[in-house]
Amino acid sequence: MATPKSVEIRGYQVGFGDCFLVSFVYSATDKRHVLIDFGTTELPPRGTPRKAGKASEHMPQVAAQIAKACGGSLTAVVATHRHADHISGFGTDGKTGKSGETIRGLKPKVVLQPWTEDPEAAKDAKTATKDSLRSPKSFVGGLTAMHGIAESILKLAESRPSWMGPTLQKELRFLGMDNISNKSAVDNLIAMGSARGATAVWAHHGSDSKLEDLLPGVKVRVLGPPNLVQTEKIRKQRATDPDQFWHLLAGPPSLRAAEPLANGLPRDKSARALGVPPEARWFRDRLQRMRGEQLLQIVRALDDQMNNTSLILLFEVFGKKLLFPGDAQIENWSYALQDAPDAEKTRALLADVDVYKVGHHGSLNATPKKLLWEDFKHRNKSGSQRLVTLLSTLPGKHGKVANKTEVPRRPLLDALKAETKLSNTNDLAFGKAPTFCYQVEITP
Numbered sequence: 325m326a327t328p329k330s331v332e333i334r335g336y337q338v339g340f341g342d343c344f345l346v347s348f349v350y351s352a353t354d355k356r357h358v359l360i361d362f363g364t365t366e367l368p369p370r371g372t373p374r375k376a377g378k379a380s381e382h383m384p385q386v387a388a389q390i391a392k393a394c395g396g397s398l399t400a401v402v403a404t405h406r407h408a409d410h411i412s413g414f415g416t417d418g419k420t421g422k423s424g425e426t427i428r429g430l431k432p433k434v435v436l437q438p439w440t441e442d443p444e445a446a447k448d449a450k451t452a453t454k455d456s457l458r459s460p461k462s463f464v465g466g467l468t469a470m471h472g473i474a475e476s477i478l479k480l481a482e483s484r485p486s487w488m489g490p491t492l493q494k495e496l497r498f499l500g501m502d503n504i505s506n507k508s509a510v511d512n513l514i515a516m517g518s519a520r521g522a523t524a525v526w527a528h529h530g531s532d533s534k535l536e537d538l539l540p541g542v543k544v545r546v547l548g549p550p551n552l553v554q555t556e557k558i559r560k561q562r563a564t565d566p567d568q569f570w571h572l573l574a575g576p577p578s579l580r581a582a583e584p585l586a587n588g589l590p591r592d593k594s595a596r597a598l599g600v601p602p603e604a605r606w607f608r609d610r611l612q613r614m615r616g617e618q619l620l621q622i623v624r625a626l627d628d629q630m631n632n633t634s635l636i637l638l639f640e641v642f643g644k645k646l647l648f649p650g651d652a653q654i655e656n657w658s659y660a661l662q663d664a665p666d667a668e669k670t671r672a673l674l675a676d677v678d679v680y681k682v683g684h685h686g687s688l689n690a691t692p693k694k695l696l697w698e699d700f701k702h703r704n705k706s707g708s709q710r711l712v713t714l715l716s717t718l719p720g721k722h723g724k725v726a727n728k729t730e731v732p733r734r735p736l737l738d739a740l741k742a743e744t745k746l747s748n749t750n751d752l753a754f755g756k757a758p759t760f761c762y763q764v765e766i767t768p
C-alpha cells in the first residue's frame with residue numbers, strides 16, 4: 325500500500341488567523357494537499373505611517389501562493405469553525421479580494437467542517453419551539469443567532485457611546501468582527517462541498533472524516549467537537565452563570581416562552597431602521613443598557629462558544645502524529661480527554677504527538693496544561709525527536725496583559741520556545757515583499 329514519504333506543512337502569514345497547507349508527499353509527482361483554514365481578522369502593520377495590511381490585497385496573494393504550492397488541486401479543505409479568522413479567506417466578495425474563488429478553483433474533493441455547520445441543521449433550528457431550546461438543533465440556531473448579536477455589538481462599538489472607552493471599543497470591535505456571519509465564505513464552503521465530485525462532511529468526535537480513502541497510509545481521527553448527544557457540556561458552558569450569555573440567550577421567562585431567540589424575535593421598526601438583524605433585535609435593547617465589562621463578558625462567552633465547535637483532527641502517518649485542534653477550548657477538549665468512553669486511549673495517543681498546531685493562536689485556555697501539554701513526551705527532546713509546534717498569531721489584538729488574557733499568552737509562548745521547535749507566523753516578515761509562509765518538513 326502507498327504511504328507518504330514525507331509531509332510538508334506550510335503556515336501562511338495571515339496576521340490574526342489560521343491558514344495551514346498540509347501536503348502528503350507520495351512521490352515527486354504525487355502530492356496530496358489538505359488546506360486547514362484560511363482566514364484573518366487583522367493583518368500586521370506595514371508602511372509609513374504604520375497601518376494594518378489590507379485583507380483585500382493580501383489574501384488573494386496568499387490564495388495564489390496556495391494554488392502554486394498545491395499544483396492547482398486540493399485533496400481537501402478543512403474549515404475548523406465559523407470564526408472569520410479561520411474562514412474569511414474562503415469569501416468570494418470584495419472584503420478578501422475574492423480569494424475564495426481561487427480556492428474553489430482548486431476543486432477540493434472533501435470539504436470538512438464541524439457538525440454545527442450542517443446547513444440542514446441550521447435550517448431546522450429556525451423552527452425552534454419552546455421545547456427545542458433544549459435540543460441540539462436549537463444549539464445550532466443559537467450559534468446562528470450569535471452572528472446577529474455580533475453584528476449589533478459591532479454597530480454599537482462603531483457608534484461608540486460616551487460610556488465606552490477606547491480600549492473597550494477596540495476589543496468589542498475585534499471580537500464582534502470575528503463573530504459576524506461571513507456569509508460569502510460560508511456559502512462558498514457549501515458550494516465547494518456540493519460541487520460535482522466533491523463530498524461535504526460534517527464531523528463530530530469519532531465520526532469518519534472521509535479523508536482516509538484519499539490519503540492512503542494516513543489515519544485521520546476526528547477528536548472534537550462532540551455533538552450534543554455525546555455531551556451537553558459545550559452548550560452548558562455558561563448556562564449556570566446568571567451574568568453570562570447563555571442565560572441571556574434564554575431570556576426572561578415571558579420572552580422565552582413567547583419568542584425564543586432562534587425564532588424570529590419581537591419586531592421593532594426602529595431596530596429594523598438601524599439595520600439590526602431580526603434575530604438580534606431583542607438583544608439590542610439589552611446591549612444598549614449594558615456597560616463595560618459586562619458587555620465584554622457576553623461577547624467573550626459568545627466567542628468561546630464558537631471556538632468550542634472547532635474540529636480537532638489527528639493525522640497519523642509513518643508512525644508520526646500531527647495534531648490540529650483549531651481553536652478548541654477546554655470544554656471541547658475535556659470531552660475527548662476526560663469524558664468520552666475512549667478518553668484514556670485518546671490521552672495515550674496524544675502523549676506522543678510529534679507536531680502540534682498551537683490551539684487558538686496561543687491563548688491561555690486552548691492548550692490544556694494538565695490534560696494535554698504536560699503529557700507531551702516530545703517536549704524537551706532534541707533533534708528529530710523534538711516536538712514541532714506551529715503557531716499562527718498576531719500579538720496585541722486579543723485579551724490584555726494586565727489580566728493575563730493576552731494572546732499569545734506569554735508563559736505559553738516562552739514554554740513553546742524553550743521546550744519545542746516553534747514556527748511562528750509572527751516571525752515572518754510582512755512588508756513590501758511579504759514572506760508568505762514558513763515551511764516545515766516531517767519525515768519518518
Ligand SMILES: [Zn+2]
Pocket residue numbers: 341342407409410651684685
Ligand atoms: Zn481563531
